[in-house]
Amino acid sequence: MMSAAARTGHANEDFTGAVATAAVLIDGAGGFSGLETICRHGVAWYASRLGGSLLSLLSIVRDGSLSALLAEAIEQVTDEHRDTCDVADPISPSATVAILRLSDGLIEYLVLGDSVLVLDRADGDPLVVSDPREVIISRSYQSAIEATAEGSEDYHRLLRDLRANRNQPGGFWVAKDDPRAADEAITGSCPISELTGAVLISNGASRIVDRFRLADWPGVMAVLTSSGPAEIIHRVRQAEARHAVAADDATIAHCTDLGEA
Template sequence: MRVAMASAAAGRAGRANEDFTGALPTAAVLVDGAGIPGTESICRHGVAWYANRLGGGLLGLLSLVPDRSLPAVLADAIEQVTDDHRDTCDVANRMSPSAAVAILRLSHGLVEYLVLGDAYVVLDKADSAPLVVSDPREVVISRSYEPALKTAAEGSDEYHRILSDLRSNRNQPGGFWVAKDDPRAADEAITGGCPIAELTDAGAALLSNGASGIVDRFGLTDWSGVMAMLASSGPDEIIRRVRQAEAHHAVAADDATIAHCTDFGQA
């Protein structure tokens, strides 16, 4: 499998890129970290550390246990990274780092996928529109908090209170699910598979929500257009257009990451 990757930080002062992407010959992983600056008393490591640690753990497990189910692999990786900072950080705190996860793996003639949180996997099918795999639960719940967040000063006590209330819905029945400290969240991931033979040469893509904005936030193209653009110009072009749209609409930039997977053969 060939994988072309691009990742661009939002560029905000003092903020590292909180996305991670990496690949193996038969798998690709994308992790989109989430957290709030200034919460070092909760986790001294921070969101970028969490995303990179989780992503690296996933790649290691995918290479070591290639036949283990994707939810089981994710559960093991969550447990590993939680154990890595359980003794130094308040891992169960609702404001501690968490992440959305997307995984793609080739196995016995199939492209398997997993999505947990607001990341995307897109499979370019030959006989129909692209298969777009996403987990809308966090987006649906977050929208109800948007008016209050827009009126609160970013970084204020009120802003943090609203975010804390929003995050009380994480990893709860009736709420939304992300990778955090409880490996059981992996059981809530959206999973499936597609025969490799049903895909076009454009293959498949994993996108963080900062990159998926080209479709779901700014409406610059549809998912067929995204796959065509990836095939012709690569992931950097997608991110360039998202950055242009963010500037045009005067909205805050977000970390944007894409892994474009092609040349599957019959793995």
């Protein structure tokens, strides 16, 4: 595993962790100055609390669906701060989620939001599991956001408009304050015998493929196997500097030897 903050002195709003039979990756959504007036805890707190709750549930509940466990974790974290924070505000902390679990000869997976999960198959190309809804909606705002000064009133207005699409029919779904969002996650399973490995990757690291086109997913899996997550994040940071693109928190959990777990 590796998780790198976007820049020195910046709180890392990603989280990753694992228990014996599961791995979790959380990518918190920030971007607003003045967020502390909505939630005194902040995005990094939300991401780590949600990840910790999920890992605890995954370690003790072996027969619940991943969607049900995510819903319970969202409820737990929301209960922790609903009395002190405006959890329903559109800019209150939220996060994307990726979960991998080994269960009775299967790999079970869940993706909610724009994190990515890749299953490396022994025969054939990797199976890439992603949730495109946020990306599709964000594209309609992208040019306006990029043309607006970061931190300005117009910038925050555009972000608020974008995030008003969260957890709405016809919009996109993330972990926030409503546990029903977990029902909208992308889920599935695959026999462990068909896989050589898997990776959970935040959108700050997946841009090596989907933004910078430096590799395809088979290439990413090959680099992970030979050099580890640090090399992927190093290449992303180089590309961000080369193209003058603002860095993002980048997190990777690479899972191997699945059949031996």
